[in-house]
Amino acid sequence: MKTSWRSASLVATAAAVLALTTACGQDSGTQSTGSQNVGAAAAANGYGQASSTATPNGYGADQQGAAAQAESAGQLAVAESTTLGKVLTDSAGFTLYRFEKDTAEPPKSNCDGDCAKAWPAVPADGATAATGVDKALLGEVTRTDGTKQLTIGGWPMYRFAKDTKAGDTNGQGVGGIWYASAPDGKKATLAALPGLSTRKDPKLGEIVVDKNGMTVYRFMKDQAWPVSKSACVGACLEKWPAVAPVKAADTKGVQKKGLMGFTRPDGAKQMTVNCWPIYTFSGDTKAGDTNGQGVGGTWYAVAPDGKPVGAQK
Numbered sequence: 001m002k003t004s005w006r007s008a009s010l011v012a013t014a015a016a017v018l019a020l021t022t023a024c025g026q027d028s029g030t031q032s033t034g035s036q037n038v039g040a041a042a043a044a045n046g047y048g049q050a051s052s053t054a055t056p057n058g059y060g061a062d063q064q065g066a067a068a069q070a071e072s073a074g075q076l077a078v079a080e081s082t083t084l085g086k087v088l089t090d091s092a093g094f095t096l097y098r099f100e101k102d103t104a105e106p107p108k109s110n111c112d113g114d115c116a117k118a119w120p121a122v123p124a125d126g127a128t129a130a131t132g133v134d135k136a137l138l139g140e141v142t143r144t145d146g147t148k149q150l151t152i153g154g155w156p157m158y159r160f161a162k163d164t165k166a167g168d169t170n171g172q173g174v175g176g177i178w179y180a181s182a183p184d185g186k187k188a189t190l191a192a193l194p195g196l197s198t199r200k201d202p203k204l205g206e207i208v209v210d211k212n213g214m215t216v217y218r219f220m221k222d223q224a225w226p227v228s229k230s231a232c233v234g235a236c237l238e239k240w241p242a243v244a245p246v247k248a249a250d251t252k253g254v255q256k257k258g259l260m261g262f263t264r265p266d267g268a269k270q271m272t273v274n275c276w277p278i279y280t281f282s283g284d285t286k287a288g289d290t291n292g293q294g295v296g297g298t299w300y301a302v303a304p305d306g307k308p309v310g311a312q313k
Contacts, residue, residue: 024228024258024275072126073150073157076133078183082199082213082287084169085190088133088152088181093166096122096157098185100177104154107141111158119171119178122157124148133183153185195246196271198253201301204290204309208254208273208302210243213287216278218308220298224275228262232279240279240292240299242270255305274306 074091081087088096097119101110111119124140127150139151150157160171160178171178180188193211201207201215208216217240223229232240245261258275270277281292281299292299293310300308 024224024226024260024262024272070120070123073122074126075128075130076138077130078132079167081169081180081188081190083190084172084180084188086132086183087169087188088157088183088185089166090122090159094159094163095167095169095171096152096181097160097171097178098152098155098181098187099158100179102156104151104185107139107151107154107156109141109143109149109156111156112144118161119158120161121147122150122159124150137184151185152181152183155181155185157181194252195250196243196254196259196273197251198304199288201288201290204293204301206253206304207290207309208278208304209287210280211246214280214284215288215290215292216243216273216302217281217292217299218273218276218278218302218306220300220308220311222277224258224272224277224306228270228272228275228277230264230270230277232277233265239282241282242268243278243280245269245271253304258306272306273302273304276302276306278302 073096076096077089077091077093079087079089079093079095090096099109099111099119102108103110109121111121121143125148127138129135129138133152137153139154140148141151141156143149158178160168160174162168162170169180172180182188190213193209193213195211196216197209198206199209199213210216219230219232219240221231223231230242232242242264248256248259251259254273259273260275261269261271262277264270272278279299281289281295283289283291283295290301293301300311303309
């Protein structure tokens with residue numbers, strides 16, 4: 001298979017899990033609510049490009065780009081996504097997708113015409129299984145134009161024309177009908193994280209993340225002893241949202257001592273690690289980001305024991 005039209009690389013960082021308890025004479029935490037954002041915003045036309053900003057063919061990719069994405073998948077692979085879990089890719093690391101309007105029993109593709117320009121069908125010819133992919137799940141379906149399309153677990157496979165490099169998942173959640181495929185052809189999903197957990201960052205080492213996989217930070221102007229106290233108020237909280245308390249049972253990998261909630265000056269509840277108040281950063285837009293690290297020389301990612309990662313002693 002030719003791969004000159006794109007480079008193959010997908011380095012995923014596995015999202016981990018964490019833990020909490022009470023200390024510092026503060027109140028124990030309660031689980032916060034919220035859901036993990038793993039999808040792209042729905043497009044107006046359901047194909048991944050609003051008509052007002054469409055490129056000449058109306059679907060976000062020129063004809064040459066769409067044709068290139070019709071190449072064989074080659075040896076399939078399984079990539080680890082921090083937001084989607086295990087994702088099926090082609091040999092060049094490009095995400096493969098499934099369409100909710102298709103059927104798996106029997107296999108049938110319902111993406112033709114303009115839809116197929118935005119979502120090129122993956123040819124069945126030349127596709128082979130790799131580690132983590134059951135070769136018995138590989139199959140094919142005949143499309144309306146007579147070509148053979150790859151199926152996984154009966155589901156027809158597609159690429160997305162707006163994924164321009166290996167590892168892109170721009171098609172995830174488009175129109176509420178397009179989803180990255182798991183190795184078995186089902187929707188790729190990430191098991192829910194605990195309220196607090198840890199992950200291995202390639203630069204910072206083991207750090208604490210919240211239930212959405214977002215990096216957790218400490219503010220060096222805060223106080224932990226004898227009582228937890230936050231110095232981040234007003235406009236500061238707009239950039240550094242306080243992490244709401246979570247139950248000790250809803251954590252994993254975090255030191256138990258000083259793992260608790262406390263009451264802020266404004267009456268809101270905030271979580272602590274080793275009695276230090278913790279925050280997320282508005283400048284982090286996706287799980288795995290660490291854009292808040294070292295900001296102003298006062299903000300640092302949090303180690304499992306509550307210490308600031310990389311701060312000068």
